Amino acid sequence: MIKSSVTIALVPEIKQGPWIFWHDLKASIQKAADLKFDAVELFTSSAQAVDTSELKAYLAAQSMGISAVGTGAGKVIHGLTLTDADPEIRQKAVQFIADMMRFGAQFEAPAIIGSMQGNAGLDRAVSLRDLADSLKELGALAISLGVDLIYEPLNRYETNLFNRLEDAAAFLEAEEIAGVGLLADFFHMNIEEEDLAASIRKNARWIRHVHFADSNRRPIGFGHTEMNSVSKALQDIGYSGYVSAEAFPWPDSDAAAAQTIQAFNHYFKNKRIIRHDPSGSN
Numbered sequence: 001m002i003k004s005s006v007t008i009a010l011v012p013e014i015k016q017g018p019w020i021f022w023h024d025l026k027a028s029i030q031k032a033a034d035l036k037f038d039a040v041e042l043f044t045s046s047a048q049a050v051d052t053s054e055l056k057a058y059l060a061a062q063s064m065g066i067s068a069v070g071t072g073a074g075k076v077i078h079g080l081t082l083t084d085a086d087p088e089i090r091q092k093a094v095q096f097i098a099d100m101m102r103f104g105a106q107f108e109a110p111a112i113i114g115s116m117q118g119n120a121g122l123d124r125a126v127s128l129r130d131l132a133d134s135l136k137e138l139g140a141l142a143i144s145l146g147v148d149l150i151y152e153p154l155n156r157y158e159t160n161l162f163n164r165l166e167d168a169a170a171f172l173e174a175e176e177i178a179g180v181g182l183l184a185d186f187f188h189m190n191i192e193e194e195d196l197a198a199s200i201r202k203n204a205r206w207i208r209h210v211h212f213a214d215s216n217r218r219p220i221g222f223g224h225t226e227m228n229s230v231s232k233a234l235q236d237i238g239y240s241g242y243v244s245a246e247a248f249p250w251p252d253s254d255a256a257a258a259q260t261i262q263a264f265n266h267y268f269k270n271k272r273i274i275r276h277d278p279s280g281s282n
Helices: 025-034 052-062 087-105 124-145 165-174 186-192 196-202 227-236 253-269
Strands: 003-009 039-043 065-070 111-113 149-151 180-185 207-211 242-245
Touching (some): 003 025, 025 039, 065 242, 087 124, 111 124, 124 149, 165 196, 242 253
Parallel strands (some): 003 242, 111 149, 180 207, 207 242
């Protein structure tokens, strides 16, 4: 069964980013629970930024889980990436991600590598080698922890490494990188993929997490993503992970969360897939 999730960011430096909720962890978990989300996706400044015991208590009180933990603070705050030309910085990046993985594993949650992948330098082959070496090390840790590590293809304006699911999957396969899956982010896919549903079907075995945002990165329903085919593709491939709202809190956090869960229920809980009616009515 596909499960719902909503993002909570606790990093002031990324307050303006695509997070439905961005402060007050306990209150945000309460709001997510009230709307019947299954889990929350957390973005923290470090693995030590949140008291684990308190977080477990908050989650238990609302029967909530954690769908994933983000690692982007490693780049935003510390300037760390897996493809930096400086090997010392690369190793610090690996350590930061490893710490986040251990934090997430306490909640059976995978860690996501998005912005911390960095960019290819003048010698792309060297950058890809560095990326592969880091992912192999972190993938081995993921296997030992019993959680996935999730690599996120980003759009061309954010990285020059891998922008499409197919290209990232080919890289992971060619390099024989174990323990690492992919994140299908609808916002990035709307920029890079010719057909979102076709890409999901083609790369089905690699998809471990989904980011649920419309073409303009607002909540689903405020852009032009053709969700009928996309939701059907996820269901057809037997995807049973989380669909998590990494979207701008538009027009505000509460309204964005409500819109998201309404869209989730419409596309993933209704047994009938609503077909597009050119006349404008469903």
